[in-house]
Amino acid sequence: MFEKPKTHDAYALRKENRSQSRYIEIGHAHIDQSGQIHHIFLDRLPIGGFTGHVFLSPVGVKMPDPAPQPERPGQDPD
Numbered sequence: 001m002f003e004k005p006k007t008h009d010a011y012a013l014r015k016e017n018r019s020q021s022r023y024i025e026i027g028h029a030h031i032d033q034s035g036q037i038h039h040i041f042l043d044r045l046p047i048g049g050f051t052g053h054v055f056l057s058p059v060g061v062k063m064p065d066p067a068p069q070p071e072r073p074g075q076d077p078d
Contacts, residue, residue: 004030008056011063014046019071023063029056
């Protein structure tokens with residue numbers, strides 16, 4: 001399994017509705033000291049609204065939620 005100490009947490013961007021989304025933790029990673037090899041272990045994935053894009057953030061640094069997208073005039077909220 002994953003035996004190296006984790007250096008990063010893995011996050012995915014999940015859409016909540018048309019204008020809002022948030023990052024959720026989906027696993028962890030180890031980047032070796034040379035910076036050339038990345039080992040990523042995903043132990044969960046979001047259901048729906050997942051683009052497949054995985055973000056890595058140093059351990060203990062939570063990714064801030066992205067700013068809401070502006071709505072177009074006449075667009076109904078979800």
